[in-house]
Amino acid sequence: xxxxxPVVVHKGLENVYVxxxxxxxxxxxxxxxLYRGYSVEDLVENSFYEExxxxxxxxxxxxxxxxxxxxxxxxxxxxxxxxMLDLLKQFPKxxxxxxxxxxxxxxxxxxxxxxxxxxxxxxxxxxxxxxxxSFARARKGLELVAPKKELSIATNFLYMLxxxxxxxxxxxxxxxxxxxxxxxxxxxxxxxxIVTASTLSDLYSVVTSGIATLKGPLHGGANERALxxxxxxxxxxxxxxxxxxxxxxxxxxxxxxxxxxxxxxxxYKILKPLAKALxxxxxxxxxxxxxxxxxxxxLKRLSEHKIFPNVDFYSGILFHALGIETxxxxxxxxxxRSVGWIAHALEYVQNNRLIRPKAYYTxxxxxxxxxxxxx
Amino acid sequence: xxxxxPVVVHKGLENVYVxxxxxxxxxxxxxxxLYRGYSVEDLVENSFYEExxxxxxxxxxxxxxxxxxxxxxxxxxxxxxxxMLDLLKQFPKxxxxxxxxxxxxxxxxxxxxxxxxxxxxxxxxxxxxxxxxSFARARKGLELVAPKKELSIATNFLYMLxxxxxxxxxxxxxxxxxxxxxxxxxxxxxxxxIVTASTLSDLYSVVTSGIATLKGPLHGGANERALxxxxxxxxxxxxxxxxxxxxxxxxxxxxxxxxxxxxxxxxYKILKPLAKALxxxxxxxxxxxxxxxxxxxxLKRLSEHKIFPNVDFYSGILFHALGIETxxxxxxxxxxRSVGWIAHALEYVQNNRLIRPKAYYTxxxxxxxxxxxxx
Numbered sequence: 001x002x003x004x005x006p007v008v009v010h011k012g013l014e015n016v017y018v019x020x021x022x023x024x025x026x027x028x029x030x031x032x033x034l035y036r037g038y039s040v041e042d043l044v045e046n047s048f049y050e051e052x053x054x055x056x057x058x059x060x061x062x063x064x065x066x067x068x069x070x071x072x073x074x075x076x077x078x079x080x081x082x083x084m085l086d087l088l089k090q091f092p093k094x095x096x097x098x099x100x101x102x103x104x105x106x107x108x109x110x111x112x113x114x115x116x117x118x119x120x121x122x123x124x125x126x127x128x129x130x131x132x133x134s135f136a137r138a139r140k141g142l143e144l145v146a147p148k149k150e151l152s153i154a155t156n157f158l159y160m161l162x163x164x165x166x167x168x169x170x171x172x173x174x175x176x177x178x179x180x181x182x183x184x185x186x187x188x189x190x191x192x193x194i195v196t197a198s199t200l201s202d203l204y205s206v207v208t209s210g211i212a213t214l215k216g217p218l219h220g221g222a223n224e225r226a227l228x229x230x231x232x233x234x235x236x237x238x239x240x241x242x243x244x245x246x247x248x249x250x251x252x253x254x255x256x257x258x259x260x261x262x263x264x265x266x267x268y269k270i271l272k273p274l275a276k277a278l279x280x281x282x283x284x285x286x287x288x289x290x291x292x293x294x295x296x297x298x299l300k301r302l303s304e305h306k307i308f309p310n311v312d313f314y315s316g317i318l319f320h321a322l323g324i325e326t327x328x329x330x331x332x333x334x335x336x337r338s339v340g341w342i343a344h345a346l347e348y349v350q351n352n353r354l355i356r357p358k359a360y361y362t363x364x365x366x367x368x369x370x371x372x373x374x375x
Numbered sequence: 376x377x378x379x380x381p382v383v384v385h386k387g388l389e390n391v392y393v394x395x396x397x398x399x400x401x402x403x404x405x406x407x408x409l410y411r412g413y414s415v416e417d418l419v420e421n422s423f424y425e426e427x428x429x430x431x432x433x434x435x436x437x438x439x440x441x442x443x444x445x446x447x448x449x450x451x452x453x454x455x456x457x458x459m460l461d462l463l464k465q466f467p468k469x470x471x472x473x474x475x476x477x478x479x480x481x482x483x484x485x486x487x488x489x490x491x492x493x494x495x496x497x498x499x500x501x502x503x504x505x506x507x508x509s510f511a512r513a514r515k516g517l518e519l520v521a522p523k524k525e526l527s528i529a530t531n532f533l534y535m536l537x538x539x540x541x542x543x544x545x546x547x548x549x550x551x552x553x554x555x556x557x558x559x560x561x562x563x564x565x566x567x568x569i570v571t572a573s574t575l576s577d578l579y580s581v582v583t584s585g586i587a588t589l590k591g592p593l594h595g596g597a598n599e600r601a602l603x604x605x606x607x608x609x610x611x612x613x614x615x616x617x618x619x620x621x622x623x624x625x626x627x628x629x630x631x632x633x634x635x636x637x638x639x640x641x642x643y644k645i646l647k648p649l650a651k652a653l654x655x656x657x658x659x660x661x662x663x664x665x666x667x668x669x670x671x672x673x674l675k676r677l678s679e680h681k682i683f684p685n686v687d688f689y690s691g692i693l694f695h696a697l698g699i700e701t702x703x704x705x706x707x708x709x710x711x712r713s714v715g716w717i718a719h720a721l722e723y724v725q726n727n728r729l730i731r732p733k734a735y736y737t738x739x740x741x742x743x744x745x746x747x748x749x750x
Contacts (some may be wrong), residue, residue: 009392012573012728016391017384022738037742046744063750087462095485102583103481110470110478186734192570192584198387199563199591208477209567209584216574218729259731344734353387354593356634359561359719363397367412369421375438 009360014259018355019194023056023343024185028260033267035183036060044270049153049178049336050074056183056343057121073119077126078147078156081111085134085144093139097132097331098220102211104131109204120203121342128335129153133160136328154178157335158322169281170322173274177318180267180311181333183340185260189214190337190344197345198355210341211334220330226255227316227326230291239293243301253298255313267311275314278321291317384735389634393730394569398431398718399560403635408642410558411435419645424528424553424711425449431558431718432496448494452501453522453531456486460509460519468514472507472706473595477586479506484579495578496717503710504528508535511703529553532710533697544656545697548649552693555642555686556708558715560635564589565712565719572720573730585716586709595705601630602691602701605666614668618676628673630688642686650689653696666692 010016025034033040036055043052050071054062062070080088084107091100108127114120134144137160145160154175158166166174184190192213193206214220233242246253258265279288295309302308319329385391400409408415411430418427425446429437437445455463459482466475483502489495509519512535520535529550533541541549559565567588568581589595608617621628633640654663670684677683694704 007392009395011394012730013388013391013393013732014728016388016732017382017735018388018732019386019734020384020737021734022736024734025736025738025740034740034742037739038744039741042744046746061745061747061750064747067747083465083467087465090458090462091482092458092485099481099484099579102580103478103484106474106478106481106583106587107466109474110467185736186732188570188574188729188731191730191732192567195563195567195570196584196588196591199588199594201587201589201591201594204474205477205587205590208481209571209587212481212576212580212584212587213571213574214576215580216571216576219574219576259729353389354563354634355387355566356563357388357391357393357561357566359394359396359399360392361397361400361560362395363400364412365400365409366414367409369413369417370436371421372436372439372442375436 007360018186018191019348021186021344021347022059023340023347024183026185026260028258028262031261031263031266031269033184040180040266041270044176044179047179049175049182052179052182053125053339056339057118057346070122073122074126074153075149077123078130078149080108080127080130080134084108084111088131088134089138089144091135091138095135095139097135097327098211098215098334100135101128101131101331101334102208102215104128104135105204105211106208109202112204117203117346121346124203124207124342125335125338126153128338129157130160132328132331132335133157136161136325137163157332162323166322170278173278173318174322176270176274177315177332178336180270181315181336183337183343186344188216188219190341193341193345194348195355197349198352200349200352203342203345206345207338207341210337214330214334214337220333222254222310223312223316223319223333224326224329226291226312227287227320227329229254230287230294230317233290233294235286236289236293239290240297243294243297247298247301253294253302255316256298256302256309257307258310261308261310262306264308265310268309268313271311271314271318275317275321278318282321282323284321287320288317382735393561393566394723396561396719396722397434398715398722399558401560401635403633403637406636406638406641406644408559415555415641416645419551419554422554424550424557427554427557428500428714431714432493432721445497448497449501449528450524452498453505453524455483455502455505455509459483459486463506463509464513464519466510466513470510470514472510472702473586473590473709475510476503476506476706476709477583477590479503479510480579480586481583484577487579492578492721496721499578499582499717500710500713501528503713504532505535507703507706507710508532511536511700512538532707536703537698541697545653548653548693549697551645551649552690552707553711555645556690556711558712558718561719563591563594565716568716568720569723570730572724573727575724575727578717578720581720582713582716585712589705589709589712595708597629597685598687598691598694598708599701599704601666601687602662602695602704604629605662605669605692608665608669610661611664611668614665615672618669618672622673622676628669628677630691631673631677631684632682633685636683636685637681639683640685643684643688646686646689646693650692650696653693657696657698659696662695663692
């Protein structure tokens with residue numbers, strides 16, 4: 001007590017800097033997103049998820065032999081410990097896949113024999129797709145598909161999910177989705193990861209926190225609801241009326257607007273043509289066309305308020321076209337973002353400070369306990 | 376970008392207010408800790424954990440019928456779903472109990488059929504001791520002890536752990552330990568709970584985050600290490616020399632000092648006589664006497680720097696005297712603190728704002744992707 005200055009409560013910690021970081025730069029006015037200094041467009045054009053993961057974790061692009069040993073370790077982690085797989089099969093079929101993923105990563109800690117945090121990181125990142133795909137099959141009573149170590153993370157995920165290898169175009173689309181979701185500065189889930197890391201807790205705890213936080217509908221889950229909206233609109237012709245109705249009712253249009261981007265989201269630009277191509281290929285062109293009509297109608301009213309479509313607007317359509325069930329969208333986001341979470345946690349603890357803010361007390365003081373019958 | 380003011384990075388968010396709250400008031404200069412306006416001393420004197428839990432969750436002391444229905448619901452939650460108990464029994468025996476508790480609470484979400492967050496809260500709070508006690512027996516190959524619904528949380532925990540009911544003195548000591556650990560304002564684990572809650576994620580996710588964050592040695596775990604220190608010192612006579620050695624080597628004396636208390640920790644005052652009485656009763660008086668000698672020696676050097684013993688100094692001795700294994704101390708902290716975590720999460724979302732701070736980017740900009748053989 002005794003502070004003379006007026007108390008400022010930073011609700012939502014908006015515009016409060018909690019740390020320095022070399023990982024991610026977002027210029028929301030100019031639609032720029034850089035991972036370790038490289039634009040996301042450049043990485044999507046030239047790179048692939050495993051290399052981007054190396055870049056985010058280690059701070060630079062790998063040399064050839066570094067990349068192969070990194071990829072090799074990652075692939076060793078695709079396979080879950082047998083006991084863990086047995087436990088996973090006993091999970092109730094109606095469990096939410098995000099609850100399963102959160103529990104699965106937490107459980108993975110039981111089987112840890114890593115010598116350091118970087119190998120622990122690869123165990124977690126490599127195992128997450130197996131947890132999600134295994135549960136997605138188990139809940140439908142399907143035989144589990146063991147991972148194939150010769151496949152990339154994205155390809156292997158689709159393989160484990162569907163039981164057959166995706167063609168090159170599908171695999172590449174999935175890989176790009178992985179890249180654009182890998183990292184996004186100090187969002188809520190990443191922040192919860194560094195709060196957990198700041199007590200010097202372990203990486204399993206860190207990623208478990210991240211999943212727990214991403215699960216909330218204000219964070220993960222927007223692409224799911226955007227897709228559901230397009231499906232409910234039903235056709236491009238009905239888009240304008242539906243958008244009018246939604247906006248006039250002061251309801252939020254999912255996949256539009258962002259606290260940081262005040263112009264289009266660069267990830268949206270990357271995903272839109274992919275969503276188009278895949279929807280057409282899979283005979284779901286009407287969903288894409290509906291979304292595009294929704295976009296046009298919404299932009300007429302929202303662009304003057306600097307509200308533009310974000311990453312979630314077309315990612316759901318892309319996943320849907322790939323035949324992925326809606327409730328797996330947020331787990332996929334988590335699988336991809338795990339790299340960003342871990343990169344931030346490892347960076348933070350290098351120069352650690354326990355994160356312990358304050359709450360401003362507005363309650364009563366010095367109340368006197370009263371016996372139960374006098375209340 | 377384009378901000379003109381110099382950037383301030385709030386490392387550790389020290390002295391940053393993140394929200395208003397009516398739950399807890401700490402006056403670190405004057406050693407005061409209030410729960411909802413009532414001093415912790417008053418509550419320890421007059422109340423018991425279940426009533427304190429009601430107070431923290433609902434903001435006021437319960438009337439008689441409110442308390443009985445609250446206690447009744449809580450006791451209904453002692454018993455774990457059978458599938459969950461079966462899963463728990465298959466956890467590897469060498470898993471850390473905090474990893475087990477984090478996984479167990481996360482897993483509890485699979486079996487949720489609560490209609491609202493308050494009943495969900497009771498399910499979590501009621502089940503946590505059963506998860507911890509069941510695993511503590513299972514890992515030793517002992518038969519699990521089913522909870523007894525007629526017992527209080529604290530008594531039932533000791534009963535499930537040991538297979539027989541504690542006497543009144545032991546049960547009361549455990550209950551008081553529960554009360555003093557139930558809540559402590561915006562510490563790191565509580566903060567991680569509100570970060571998770573701020574995305575509107577569910578209560579299982581919230582408490583899972585809290586456990587993940589409490590696990591770190593900078594947060595939970597200090598009482599464990601304080602006890603180990605006393606055991607390693609070995610006798611009161613050796614205390615002075617050991618303390619000199621520790622402090623001269625610039626090592627931290629566990630259970631001393633606190634970011635908020637600049638005078639004695641009120642919880643320390645409550646636990647000290649209990650630790651004394653129980654140690655003597657259980658034939659472990661030497662441990663208590665060693666701790667007291669450590670305290671005297673340390674105070675000579677540290678009190679002028681306003682470094683005083685905190686809650687962790689004697690709580691480990693108390694748990695040790697009750698025959699509890701050292702690696703269960705932090706899970707017990709979590710079991711008790713779950714009430715504070717949930718109270719803060721439920722309060723925060725009533726006036727919710729997504730918690731999304733910023734990281735100040737200090738890395739390079741506009742790097743150009745180079746092909747792998749040119750790196």
